[in-house]
Amino acid sequence: xxxxxxxxxxxxxxxxxxxxxxxxxxxxxxxxxxxxxxxxxxxxxxxxxxxxxxxxxxxxxxxxxxxxxxxxxxxxxxxxxxxxxxxxxxxxxxxxxxxxxxxxxxxxxxxxxxxxx
Amino acid sequence: xxxxxxxxxxxxxxxxxxxxxxxxxxxxxxxxxxxxxxxxxxxxxxxxxxxxxxxxxxxxxxxxxxxxxxxxxxxxxxxxxxxxxxxxxxxxxxxxxxxxxxxxxxxxxxx
Numbered sequence: 001x002x003x004x005x006x007x008x009x010x011x012x013x014x015x016x017x018x019x020x021x022x023x024x025x026x027x028x029x030x031x032x033x034x035x036x037x038x039x040x041x042x043x044x045x046x047x048x049x050x051x052x053x054x055x056x057x058x059x060x061x062x063x064x065x066x067x068x069x070x071x072x073x074x075x076x077x078x079x080x081x082x083x084x085x086x087x088x089x090x091x092x093x094x095x096x097x098x099x100x101x102x103x104x105x106x107x108x109x110x111x112x113x114x115x116x117x
Numbered sequence: 118x119x120x121x122x123x124x125x126x127x128x129x130x131x132x133x134x135x136x137x138x139x140x141x142x143x144x145x146x147x148x149x150x151x152x153x154x155x156x157x158x159x160x161x162x163x164x165x166x167x168x169x170x171x172x173x174x175x176x177x178x179x180x181x182x183x184x185x186x187x188x189x190x191x192x193x194x195x196x197x198x199x200x201x202x203x204x205x206x207x208x209x210x211x212x213x214x215x216x217x218x219x220x221x222x223x224x225x226x227x228x
Contacts, residue, residue: 091161111159111160
């Protein structure tokens with residue numbers, strides 16, 4: 001049973017380019033979360049998605065960032081016109097759902113390290 | 118979600134028990150205490166969680182005080198591979214499910 005998969009693991013972009021980060025949740029998981037970790041800081045929640053729906057995007061910057069989780073395929077975090085401040089590790093987590101469980105462990109992927117030159 | 122307070126860093130001798138404290142004095146009655154760790158910038162790894170009873174699994178034990186305002190994560194026999202940043206998080210069910218990570222405790226296990 002493969003865990004959460006993220007690709008690419010490392011991504012280098014020049015300022016102004018677009019970055020696309022992909023996340024494939026664990027098999028059977030329909031909930032995906034994206035977190036960002038700046039150097040020497042803890043993880044910060046960005047967005048929570050279920051299939052075809054954004055449930056909570058309260059942690060997403062208002063501009064240039066978007067996320068989707070289509071019916072088929074991985075979840076995508078897109079950053080348009082990247083700036084140096086976007087350089088960070090981006091982690092994806094998945095969970096099976098919110099109902100019928102005493103807790104809801106999130107399984108994290110290995111992350112994508114984005115470097116903006 | 119309630120905030121947590123953890124020491125910035127701790128050391129522990131290899132083979133000894135590592136006791137990591139966490140204060141969560143504003144925890145609500147429906148909020149669980151979760152512990153995750155992050156080894157050298159890898160993705161966070163779930164360790165254990167609890168509501169009010171002490172919990173134990175193959176990785177660690179979680180001791181929650183009776184008033185639930187603090188807890189301690191215990192790694193009974195620390196190894197070098199336990200060197201990591203440990204995050205204490207409190208979260209209620211059905212609150213969107215996102216975890217709010219603080220800065221955690223950087224645990225260094227010393228040979």
